[in-house]
Amino acid sequence: MRTSKSDSDKKIIISVIGGAHCSDEEAALAESVGKELAKRGVILVCGGLGGVMEAACRGATIEAGLTIGILPSDDSTTCNPYVQIPIATGVGYARNIAVVKSAQAVIAIDGDYGTLSEIAYALKSGIPVIGLNTWALARNGQQENSIIKAKDAIDAVGKAISLAGGLKVP
Amino acid sequence: MRTSKSDSDKKIIISVIGGAHCSDEEAALAESVGKELAKRGVILVCGGLGGVMEAACRGATIEAGLTIGILPSDDSTTCNPYVQIPIATGVGYARNIAVVKSAQAVIAIDGDYGTLSEIAYALKSGIPVIGLNTWALARNGQQENSIIKAKDAIDAVGKAISLAGGLKVP
Amino acid sequence: MRTSKSDSDKKIIISVIGGAHCSDEEAALAESVGKELAKRGVILVCGGLGGVMEAACRGATIEAGLTIGILPSDDSTTCNPYVQIPIATGVGYARNIAVVKSAQAVIAIDGDYGTLSEIAYALKSGIPVIGLNTWALARNGQQENSIIKAKDAIDAVGKAISLAGGLKVP
Amino acid sequence: MRTSKSDSDKKIIISVIGGAHCSDEEAALAESVGKELAKRGVILVCGGLGGVMEAACRGATIEAGLTIGILPSDDSTTCNPYVQIPIATGVGYARNIAVVKSAQAVIAIDGDYGTLSEIAYALKSGIPVIGLNTWALARNGQQENSIIKAKDAIDAVGKAISLAGGLKVP
Numbered sequence: 246m247r248t249s250k251s252d253s254d255k256k257i258i259i260s261v262i263g264g265a266h267c268s269d270e271e272a273a274l275a276e277s278v279g280k281e282l283a284k285r286g287v288i289l290v291c292g293g294l295g296g297v298m299e300a301a302c303r304g305a306t307i308e309a310g311l312t313i314g315i316l317p318s319d320d321s322t323t324c325n326p327y328v329q330i331p332i333a334t335g336v337g338y339a340r341n342i343a344v345v346k347s348a349q350a351v352i353a354i355d356g357d358y359g360t361l362s363e364i365a366y367a368l369k370s371g372i373p374v375i376g377l378n379t380w381a382l383a384r385n386g387q388q389e390n391s392i393i394k395a396k397d398a399i400d401a402v403g404k405a406i407s408l409a410g411g412l413k414v415p
Numbered sequence: 416m417r418t419s420k421s422d423s424d425k426k427i428i429i430s431v432i433g434g435a436h437c438s439d440e441e442a443a444l445a446e447s448v449g450k451e452l453a454k455r456g457v458i459l460v461c462g463g464l465g466g467v468m469e470a471a472c473r474g475a476t477i478e479a480g481l482t483i484g485i486l487p488s489d490d491s492t493t494c495n496p497y498v499q500i501p502i503a504t505g506v507g508y509a510r511n512i513a514v515v516k517s518a519q520a521v522i523a524i525d526g527d528y529g530t531l532s533e534i535a536y537a538l539k540s541g542i543p544v545i546g547l548n549t550w551a552l553a554r555n556g557q558q559e560n561s562i563i564k565a566k567d568a569i570d571a572v573g574k575a576i577s578l579a580g581g582l583k584v585p
Numbered sequence: 586m587r588t589s590k591s592d593s594d595k596k597i598i599i600s601v602i603g604g605a606h607c608s609d610e611e612a613a614l615a616e617s618v619g620k621e622l623a624k625r626g627v628i629l630v631c632g633g634l635g636g637v638m639e640a641a642c643r644g645a646t647i648e649a650g651l652t653i654g655i656l657p658s659d660d661s662t663t664c665n666p667y668v669q670i671p672i673a674t675g676v677g678y679a680r681n682i683a684v685v686k687s688a689q690a691v692i693a694i695d696g697d698y699g700t701l702s703e704i705a706y707a708l709k710s711g712i713p714v715i716g717l718n719t720w721a722l723a724r725n726g727q728q729e730n731s732i733i734k735a736k737d738a739i740d741a742v743g744k745a746i747s748l749a750g751g752l753k754v755p
Numbered sequence: 756m757r758t759s760k761s762d763s764d765k766k767i768i769i770s771v772i773g774g775a776h777c778s779d780e781e782a783a784l785a786e787s788v789g790k791e792l793a794k795r796g797v798i799l800v801c802g803g804l805g806g807v808m809e810a811a812c813r814g815a816t817i818e819a820g821l822t823i824g825i826l827p828s829d830d831s832t833t834c835n836p837y838v839q840i841p842i843a844t845g846v847g848y849a850r851n852i853a854v855v856k857s858a859q860a861v862i863a864i865d866g867d868y869g870t871l872s873e874i875a876y877a878l879k880s881g882i883p884v885i886g887l888n889t890w891a892l893a894r895n896g897q898q899e900n901s902i903i904k905a906k907d908a909i910d911a912v913g914k915a916i917s918l919a920g921g922l923k924v925p
Binding site (some may be wrong): 428485506510512536 | 596598710
Binding site (some may be wrong): 319335336337338339 | 659675676677678679
């Protein structure tokens, strides 16, 4: 259906998810992820708030990348200062669905139960999830290996871009 | 604020969550949970579809309990036949939030990633989650024990009712 | 699909929509609508808050009817005191969709822009809207007559029940 | 809070709303609106589908503007071919809230009940709505003049930009 653009015009969109509060170490990791995404020409989507989200947006902004923040509130001004395009959904934490479904791959950094809900929504849809110090899952006593472990920011971004390619890009 | 009713009028509402497809064994377990909830006068909330949700509603209906199905679609007729009050949300899997937030406790039976998203939303809000053969969580290499294990349907319902008491009931 | 129940078991569900703040006159009208719905065995759905919603629930409760409040917040205790079953959606004013889609007909009493959004969602889905002193619509300079005018509470409930019959009831 | 950017960095975001199906005349009008928004450096937000939304995005793309489509489905590939950044919300027509709340002003072109729900959500929040051949409202027999009439595309965009200035931009 998307015939007006050549393949080369298509931008990859990758989400970075994680807690609205995070340690300095996690913030540094998220900033590195944001920088690397921007260097590689990827559009960064996130939940638009603080912590991991803000650090990732800051990193992307430093490298002149584009950042989109999909907010729970209906007020665009609630975003962190490094969000260039705020989407004010007004649907609360139902926006977690949009945060992952708008991306071709997801990078999870640490995170709390909100992040876990996003991981669940992504895996439900077959969107690849790359994890940095984040949740691990087991079901009925069996380990699940659906979250792909990365060893650092560059590894996470490389894996995310590689796996994003497998999905249809609009 | 709720002054028109005495405490004794207040009904406990408990959600049963789990896969829309399930094994016969899981269905039997869910039906037992539904029966036990109804016998104890609890209103059953669920996601309104098949599998674990349908089996739990069937159990509750057999024991003349009240069942509410909070549906993803905007069409009330998409509910399973044992839902007495269908809520047609029209917000897709964002209805998972309503399924857990409308309850004072949640019983998770088996389940896939959708169930995992519901567990995450419940834990994020401090709503107790009682698990029967369901997900287990670890974070940064540490086991999480936030899902309370139950050994059978009667144990699960007993724990859920007991923990529901700790929450404010409207 | 709904084979477990005979047709005679099926309950009609009707929504009452209107402002969270209203005049005494509107409250009296909403209370009369709630009473009449309960007398006729209809389940009342509303948005769960104050004003018209609270008055309608109060009327239904006086006549021992069942009331369901579909709330914007994720906290069941935010409902008015006459809501018997609160549904805490957590999706903000996106719950307006659920308020109308869960019913077979809608009665609109006065109301502000939130009510207008509900009327729009109902009409979009072909759910009949009966109006008491509420919005009137025109499109491209032409009057729209899609909102059915009622002259009083009894007339509104009669029309709503009659029109609800045309829809499939789950 | 947004301290990392000077005021001159801030982009205005304006939504164009209207039917997913429209006449050739309406499509031409929507395309002109899209062109004019892009020429004036405004980011265009819309619901991402066909009809007025597609025509507006096409116009903006011709003038090298940025287009964002906030989709009802959870599949980014359902957008029209001129959407550069698809947001796949997965919350159905609850995305109508995001379409208007993410903008500082809204331009409504013709439109059906979905558009009416968007107008209602915008007015509820005090977001200015500029109308081109669209809905007119009356309440309790009194005309409402809350939708600001424009005489053509250039007039609509001029009024929208002027009124957008009155809102806080993130």
